[in-house]
Amino acid sequence: MVELNRKRNNDAAISSQEKLIVKKQRFDSIVKEVAVLFNLNTSGSDIRITSDKQVLLLGRSSHCDIKFDSPDVSSKHCSIEITQIYTASVIRYNLTITDLSSNGTFINSVLLGRGNTHLLKSGDEITIAQSGNKYIFRYLSEVKGKNSNYIIGKKLGSGHYADVKEAINRVTGEVVAIKIFHPNNKNDYLKELKQELQVLMSISHPNIVKFHDTFTESLDNYTQTTCLVLEKVNGGELFQRIVDKQKLRENETIALFKQLLQGLGYLHSRNIIHRDLKPENILLEIKPRRSLSETQSGPWDSNELDVQVKIADFGLAKFIGEFNFTNTLCGTPAYVAPEVLQKTRKYNKAVDLWSLGVLLYVCLCGFPPFSEELGPPSMRQQILSGKFAFFSPYWDPISDFALDLITRLLVVDPTKRLDVNQTANHIWFTENKNENKISEATRQLSVTRLTKKDTVPLTLKERVETAMAIDNVEKDNNK
Incomplete structure (x- = not known):
């Protein structure tokens, strides 16, 4: 009987792993445009970044994915890495850039430095070497829903009914706090909740924490969690x-x-x-x-x-x-x-x-x-x-x-x-x-x-x- 239970548990584990692999393969097989480098130069074109490559190499070498002719651009000047994040039936992307050069990769006019990595945000200006190859980075909307606008980081605190985590708005780069309420049952109070949120987000006073945004995430057919995006305050309680x-x-x-x-x-x-x-x-x-x-x-x-x-x-x-x-x-x-x-x-x-x-x-x-x-x-x-x-x-x-x-x-x-x-x-x-x-x-x-x-x-x-x-x-x- 014990052996039978073990076999069932192993079969269930294998089945679960197979589903995850199939699910991941399904995501990976769909090539999507996830971001764009908009060209700011008088010549050249925009660079469109797709999900089919995990790492893109930029430089003068013929082996690079994106090639430059400028003499001050290194053979392998910098790399852009795409990280896919799977949550439920949703896929999101985070992109980072790493400086591999001796002549410099600049983010918003600041030298990144050889071996250093930067998490890209929409609106970042990227300059390849001193020759003036300039681009503006933008994420494309790969997911419907406001949660894709935020890169959620470390936990700041927790309470009886919610956790608070630090997050970065990927569009503006602003550091915010997200209050994530513990899951609750889906019911008819959502309309009332949305009305109340409109009131709370209209609040604007220097002595009140600002409500920036809100979104809900469905965990399954029956439960969901509500998330509030708030102003992050630096001095604690x-x-x-x-x-x-x-x-x-x-x-x-x-x-x-x-x-x-x-x-x-x-x-x-x-x-x-x-x-x-x-x-x-x-x-x-x-x-x-x-x-x-x-x-x-x-x-x-x-x-x-x-x-x-x-x-x-x-x-x-x-x-x-x-x-x-x-x-x-x-x-x-x-x-x-x-x-x-x-x-x-x-x-x-x-x-x-x-x-x-x-x-x-x-x-x-x-x-x-x-x-x-x-x-x-x-x-x-x-x-x-x-x-x-x-x-x-x-x-x-x-x-x-x-x-x-x-x-x-x-x-x-x-x-x-x-x-x-x-x-x-x-x-x-x-x-x-x-x-x-x-x-x-x-x-x-x-x-x-x-x-x-x-x-x-x-x-x-x-x-x-x-x-x-x-x-x-x-x-x-x-x-």
């Missing part, structure tokens, strides 16, 4: 900044939150609720400071010229379904408003202002206002009742104006919570602060500076280190 520093300076936090409120105000003005504001969804575009003589745009670190806030992952309930989205939120509810935990379907923009209050608390002291180690009661009950405190010594150096804003945001009744405009106009953000505008509730909290001797709150850094330690133990146990 606000979460990592807090972890690295343990907490942020107050003036630094003010500068970041002014930008954050501008972006959030823009979303709310277009009736878009984020619903998942947390440090992981706030990205930072950082412009490095090259010398101390450069004037910084704000109270940033000494090596930073400018830090720009970018809100990410807004409106994503549409892509993973309302049920899954709510369950994901409830899995990490530290930033979630009480009305969301109660699963009230009629919650509104006020949920974002609660999350903003939690985020502000975390930035200034390094740990969240609600957590299991601060219980009893449980974290859920702390949130539902709005039970939090400003513990000494962590909050001793922080101004009462910051405490006042937090207490006005972490209000259980959403109708009494500050909205985005009221928050932006709070006295904490003004230059000349008036002590008389501090609320009595805040005054009481700031005087008592509650201390809980048996409680030592875990900072974000300690939480990350603990999670990593647990993960390492689990990996060791599974070895």
Whole structure:
């Protein structure tokens, strides 16, 4: 019986391999034009590149596939290699050029250098030697579908419902991020999804991650994955900044939150609720400071010229379904408003202002206002009742104006919570602060500076280190 099963498995493996070979042969037997080198010279013609050769040699030698007469062109000057990529029933092509010469191959007027290889993008200008044999490279549309426009590279991150990968737009050469959602069932929500995407891609604000494009890929007759093409931001997450520093300076936090409120105000003005504001969804575009003589745009670190806030992952309930989205939120509810935990379907923009209050608390002291180690009661009950405190010594150096804003945001009744405009106009953000505008509730909290001797709150850094330690133990146990 065991031998019979082995034979069946071997037969299945052979059959699968045969299908792959047949499939590959079918692709390989179809000769396609995959790219063109458009001639920029006064004489000569365009060079059309087809899929029937894996490597094309360019040079003066009679053995080259593409021949040149210019004396400064080497006998084997450069090569163009075609790589075929098979995915499902689709074939794509990537082309690279390698300099083999002593007289130089130039890409966009920059010397490639002997032995070096360049991944070609549409619009690249290729110059063969100094004699001026110039061409513009263009991919042809070998596949129907927007996914062929992107060369997908390394993974940047992953989450509950999607992976994020770096990619290059083959037409423009722009580096982007592609959020690839985990496969879901094909159903009738596609029309609604497309409408929502049109709204998201119309968003244009300097403090919001830009949506460039979207496409779907069918994995089989029943499942598909949705891909979002996004602006790539270079400075990482606000979460990592807090972890690295343990907490942020107050003036630094003010500068970041002014930008954050501008972006959030823009979303709310277009009736878009984020619903998942947390440090992981706030990205930072950082412009490095090259010398101390450069004037910084704000109270940033000494090596930073400018830090720009970018809100990410807004409106994503549409892509993973309302049920899954709510369950994901409830899995990490530290930033979630009480009305969301109660699963009230009629919650509104006020949920974002609660999350903003939690985020502000975390930035200034390094740990969240609600957590299991601060219980009893449980974290859920702390949130539902709005039970939090400003513990000494962590909050001793922080101004009462910051405490006042937090207490006005972490209000259980959403109708009494500050909205985005009221928050932006709070006295904490003004230059000349008036002590008389501090609320009595805040005054009481700031005087008592509650201390809980048996409680030592875990900072974000300690939480990350603990999670990593647990993960390492689990990996060791599974070895």
